[in-house]
Amino acid sequence: MIDQEAVLRRYAQAVEDAHAELTELDQRSGDGDFGDNLRGGLRKAVARFEAGGVSAFEALGEEFLDEVGGTSGPLLGLLFTEIAHALDGRDDDQAAAFGAGAKAGLAAIQRVGEAEVGDRTLVDALAPAVAAIPQGFAAAARAAKVGADHTAELRARMGRASYVGDRVKGEPDPGAVGIALLFWAAATVAEPKAEVDGPLGH
Amino acid sequence: MPLPFHPADGDPVPAALRGFARAHADLVELHEKPAHLVARHRDPGRRVGLVSGGGSGHEPLHAGFLGRGMLDAVAPGKVFASPHNKQVLEASRQAAGPGGVIHVVKNYTGDRINFGIAAERLRLEGIEVRRVLVDDDLATESDETATGRRGTGATVVVEKLLGAAADTGLGIDELADLGARFAAASRSLAVASCAQTSMHTGLPSFQLEADELEYGVGIHGERAQKTIPRPSTEDLIDRMLDEIVAGLPAGPDEVVAVVNGMGGTTPLELYGLHDLVLDGLARRGLAVSGTLVGTLVPALDMAGFSLTLTRMQQSWQEWWAAPAITPAFPRTAKETAR
Numbered sequence: 031m032i033d034q035e036a037v038l039r040r041y042a043q044a045v046e047d048a049h050a051e052l053t054e055l056d057q058r059s060g061d062g063d064f065g066d067n068l069r070g071g072l073r074k075a076v077a078r079f080e081a082g083g084v085s086a087f088e089a090l091g092e093e094f095l096d097e098v099g100g101t102s103g104p105l106l107g108l109l110f111t112e113i114a115h116a117l118d119g120r121d122d123d124q125a126a127a128f129g130a131g132a133k134a135g136l137a138a139i140q141r142v143g144e145a146e147v148g149d150r151t152l153v154d155a156l157a158p159a160v161a162a163i164p165q166g167f168a169a170a171a172r173a174a175k176v177g178a179d180h181t182a183e184l185r186a187r188m189g190r191a192s193y194v195g196d197r198v199k200g201e202p203d204p205g206a207v208g209i210a211l212l213f214w215a216a217a218t219v220a221e222p223k224a225e226v227d228g229p230l231g232h
Numbered sequence: 233m234p235l236p237f238h239p240a241d242g243d244p245v246p247a248a249l250r251g252f253a254r255a256h257a258d259l260v261e262l263h264e265k266p267a268h269l270v271a272r273h274r275d276p277g278r279r280v281g282l283v284s285g286g287g288s289g290h291e292p293l294h295a296g297f298l299g300r301g302m303l304d305a306v307a308p309g310k311v312f313a314s315p316h317n318k319q320v321l322e323a324s325r326q327a328a329g330p331g332g333v334i335h336v337v338k339n340y341t342g343d344r345i346n347f348g349i350a351a352e353r354l355r356l357e358g359i360e361v362r363r364v365l366v367d368d369d370l371a372t373e374s375d376e377t378a379t380g381r382r383g384t385g386a387t388v389v390v391e392k393l394l395g396a397a398a399d400t401g402l403g404i405d406e407l408a409d410l411g412a413r414f415a416a417a418s419r420s421l422a423v424a425s426c427a428q429t430s431m432h433t434g435l436p437s438f439q440l441e442a443d444e445l446e447y448g449v450g451i452h453g454e455r456a457q458k459t460i461p462r463p464s465t466e467d468l469i470d471r472m473l474d475e476i477v478a479g480l481p482a483g484p485d486e487v488v489a490v491v492n493g494m495g496g497t498t499p500l501e502l503y504g505l506h507d508l509v510l511d512g513l514a515r516r517g518l519a520v521s522g523t524l525v526g527t528l529v530p531a532l533d534m535a536g537f538s539l540t541l542t543r544m545q546q547s548w549q550e551w552w553a554a555p556a557i558t559p560a561f562p563r564t565a566k567e568t569a570r
Contacts, residue, residue: 095318095353096318104346105345105349107349108352108353115356142348142352187378
């Protein structure tokens with residue numbers, strides 16, 4: 031049984047720690063608000079969860095869909111909501127449920143945003159994590175980190191970064207890093223002995 | 233350039249929405265948080281709700297086409313900005329019929345994504361959703377970009393035909409397919425002789441000389457890809473009709489034509505243009521099922537106009553002729569122009 035609250039709190043702390051770096055990454059490729067949007071959404075989600083009546087991932091989904099600006103915020107909201115739905119009432123095989131939710135979230139994000147692997151978006155971290163999660167949370171976290179790191183070599187085809195061409199190369203996509211942080215947080219909660227590295231040296 | 237008469241707080245949209253709803257209280261209802269408007273009346277035969285929306289600055293699109301025979305709810309964004317997904321979600325919840333809801337979306341990245349996110353949320357709530365994408369602007373047809381043609385003036389034609397088709401009780405898949413066919417049968421081109429007034433500076437957003445014309449503008453104040461020496465109005469209409477007719481897919485020689493003002497163009501000009509358009513269509517052997525003339529999809533106060541042609545199938549004629557009881561559709565039932 032995965033402790034959703036612990037994942038939310040670990041993720042929120044990781045984003046607090048990574049905020050400056052996420053902002054810097056987004057200033058190179060987008061409009062520089064990704065760190066603020068992600069941190070703001072997580073702070074709101076923690077407050078929403080503490081107010082009661084919803085699971086941690088429901089709180090994440092609601093806040094990111096309704097209150098977070100930009101395009102990536104609501105797209106992340108779709109992922110969180112699908113995970114919340116999948117986890118709801120499932121306490122037998124949490125990795126499988128989490129994986130099913132993440133898979134449904136990936137599909138929703140791709141239906142809406144129309145990005146493929148290789149376009150330099152959060153899909154580059156999410157797709158490999160979804161593929162790896164049958165092997166467990168640590169495997170998914172490692173796959174997400176590899177995917178996020180790999181975006182440093184990619185030219186953007188979708189999103190705001192697509193306007194600046196090769197100038198984004200050399201640093202990873204902030205959205206992909208944000209996804210890798212989520213899977214890192216889930217792995218450290220679900221498989222604390224696995225000792226996985228997060229993105230940005232976490 | 234005179235400053236527009238907007239409220240002092242700098243955001244003209246909320247006041248305009250309240251004023252619009254109060255002017256047409258018999259037809260529409262405004263909900264402010266999040267902003268969306270809902271039609272008060274719908275045909276009892278309609279099983280699938282129709283929702284549209286997009287940036288503001290294009291009035292009467294979309295709220296003007298709320299009502300029996302056209303749209304059930306709309307989500308207006310800020311000026312030239314797509315609505316938040318939450319607005320679209322709430323409008324769609326209000327509008328959905330037992331057969332679900334169709335989103336009529338103009339082809340812009342922000343609109344596609346925000347309507348798309350709302351659609352995913354509706355699916356999670358168990359509401360069926362389909363999207364009809366309007367992409368009629370020939371000026372943005374290019375093999376070099378993946379974004380496709382912009383959605384502009386054909387939106388009104390699609391909303392009219394789809395509204396009448398929905399009132400016959402068709403299901404969501406049939407309607408989505410029809411909507412795609414209406415959009416695919418439509419092409420538009422727009423020109424401007426003067427840019428719209430910037431909301432921020434009170435000055436024209438770009439400069440043109442009196443002997444120049446911006447050829448292929450969109451509806452968000454963006455410049456066209458080319459500035460041309462200004463031809464006579466007769467030659468301009470000929471050139472635009474040639475390009476639009478060439479851009480239409482094959483089909484019956486029967487069209488609906490829209491002469492649309494961009495916000496700063498007078499009825500005196502628009503009706504004169506309509507006269508030239510009808511003559512030009514007749515010379516090209518095209519029969520006219522109907523026309524619309526007026527400021528329907530402007531870009532704030534841009535001086536200019538757009539032309540839209542939709543190639544009509546025989547089976548669509550009765551949908552064009554059906555009543556539309558909305559604040560802004562020019563008439564409640566059509567008489568043929570032939």
